[in-house]
Amino acid sequence: MSDQLVFWGLAGFITLSSVAVVTVRNPVTAAVALVINLFLLAGVYAFQGADFVAAIQIIVYTGAIVVLFLFVIMILNLDPEHLRSPRPRIWEHLVLGVVIAGFAYIGYRFLDSLDVGKVASNRLPDNTYDVAMILFSNYLWPFEIVSILILLAIVGSVAIAKKPK
Amino acid sequence: MLIWLVLLFPLVGAVWNGLLLPRHKLLSHSIAVAGVGLSFLAALPLFVSLLGEGAAGSVHLAFSWIQAGDLDIGMEFVVDRLSGVMLLIVTGIGSLIHIYAGGYMNEEKTTARFFSYLNLFIFMMLLLVLGNNMLVMFIGWEGVGLCSYLLIGYWYTHKPNAVAGMKAFVVNRIGDFGFLIGIFLTYKMFGTLSFSQLHEVLAGQESLSPALTSGLTAIGICLFIGACGKSAQLPLYVWLPDAMAGPTPVSALIHAATMVTAGIYMMTRLHFIYYLAPSALMLVAFVGGATALFAATIALVQNDIKKVLAYSTVSQLGYMVLACGVGAFDAGVFHLLTHACFKALLFLGAGSVIVALHHKQDMQEMGGLKKYLPITHAVFLVAVLAIIGFPGLSGFFSKDEILWRAFSFPGVGWVLWLMGLFAAMCTAFYMVRLLCLTFYGKNRSDEHTRHHLHETSSVMWAPLVVLAFLSIFIGYLGIPPFLAEAFHGSNLFSPFLSSVIQVPPAGEVYWSFLHEHHSEALEWSLMGASTLLALGSASFAFILYRNGPTPFLQERKEAFASVYRTLYNKYWVDELYDRIIVRPLKEMSEFLWRVVDLGIINGGLNVLGQSLMFLSGVTSFQMTGSLHRYAVVFILGLMGLVVLVIV
């Protein structure tokens, strides 16, 4: 019972905030909606027993990426004039309809064919320990490469965003 | 070991002079002379070792060159009596000419390039005569053609010289085409190009199948085409007179003594093929005889001193080819040897005259040079006597041997003998004419030239003296047997070579007449007849020309005007070639260029390009540049794909 409650509560608010991210006009509002979305998602992860991932989600995604977004928004200092979207044209409505229909159809077909089964909430005692064991043995090589990727991203973004002399 | 030195010295000389280009004329001259001279010194012991016991000769492999499937060709060299003789001729006479050339080219600013080419030529010629397979010989063959081109066109800033060089090279190339076909045929028939192996195979046959004989005939003819090109026989002789545009030492070395003899050497080297292909040799004999006569008639009326000598060379080469054609390879090589001496002497003497007159070559402006150039005159006289076959000098013995062997060829021998006889008479005539117009009579040069007339430096006349000695005495190596008996001498040359040149067993039947014994009386009378006729012709010329061109001669010229014009214009052969070969080729090239290359190919490409541009213009409307639009299309497409997969 409580599982259902937790799930549906989380799901509802996640949906709401997702829609909010793409519809509001003010970018700051959208960023905040994104924050809420990510937090709730972390909750879903924790609900499923993936503690480590949930923690990562909060620390990195919410705590760093969205903050980065906010920084950029504030640096750019856009004026409201800038933020006004033009009136959506006819074909945009059409595309919207097509996209929603397409996704619905895909979703329906796919989900229909799944084996029905419950998600066994396997809350193992030490998720972090288990994840770490696998990460540093099987996935050591991608781990290292990703660290180099981060380095590249740092250097790249600094190089791109620097003020030209 | 010595053989590598023989080959190495000229190459080093060529490279040194060619790459370092020393500015000092004496230095480049010395390097070049060393290149040839040291090679000659290294060749001497090699040759000595071939006398007596070492008659068999030796084969030396430098390195294995081509190994492709069944084809195995190495850089192989053979030192036997035949190549030994050629070796001495090339390096010995080559050395003398190199020494002479230092004096001749003295007016040039630098001579490094010249001597580099000369040494390179010697190297290539050595490759040719020492090679033990057809491919090494062909490398040398092409190489001497290249050096000939480089040296003829040495003063390339004067366009006719460059053109003459090109003509030499192109005509040679036509001959080389035949040579290559011959090489291919040989390989196809025998699977090897090595002279030793070919000799073994062919000498081991007892009798020949008709297929083999026709194959050998084909090979012989193809290779002979190459010889026609290189040794200036009909119809590929046209480059040699034009080649006189090069410096005179070049004419002496390349176009008298060595390169042009390559064809004769090649045929002698492959005697075992030619002896077994009599029909090919018949062709060879007649081409040789015809060339000898043809060129001799042209030489009768030429006014340029070098042109006379050029046609004389063609004619003498015809003799050598004729000798090969009747199976008398040893006589051919003997004449090659004597001709090298006196023809080189003639050319170098002419060179001395030209230098003394400050590069004037028209005999009509010469005359009476005997008192200005005494030494040159003396040696020149010796050479002229040698070439006309004055008894006792070298030319007498060698030419006479050829005429005799031609006559004793069964069947058509007498025709060849007559051709040779007439050619000898013409030779005597024009050589004495040349001598008279140049050295006797009154001097016809202008004041300025006469003022500067003096004998040439010792660098130039010393080699001439040596050559004169050779021209006198070298003939005694090859006294015909019947004479030898009479004078208690002996023929050294033929037996010397016969260890190398023998009729293969399969051809014994056909060539059995070579061993026939003829009456001495016949030999004496033939020799007497030809000598008398030649001397008579010479005296006739002397009487006519001893005072230079006289009004009497002018009248004779007008009386036979059409004959004179035909001879003077060399039977219009060059014009004929131009009309039927050169001009159609040019026009075809131009057609191909304008219509095919520019029109079709270029036009086609242009059409292609423009159609592509049109197409791209048609489809470029969808590249709006709007990323947004691209994203839309992208996602829609992706979705469509997924739906399609699921459906």
Next chain:
Amino acid sequence: MPIEYYFSLALVMFLCGVCGVLFRRNILFVLMSIELMLNAVNLVFVSGSTFLKNLDGQIMVFFVITVAACEAAVGLAMVIALFRRYGTIKSEFFRILRG
């Protein structure tokens, strides 16, 4: 909870992200929508890992988050550079690829 529920949730999030990319003109919003899509995928991974009792899914999420961080950093740097160059970040102005 049956796994379809989680997948449907992920689908909805993904759909919102797609619509954001398609219809918002402001590049910042586009980037945010991309993050939304990535998160939907993360959800799928985690659910799959829980359902299949295999921790590889969570490792994948780890990597996805890392890469998303790099991408966001670089993307935002480009936005700053674009804004500096063109004075606007409306996507209709970026037509350099035209033709």
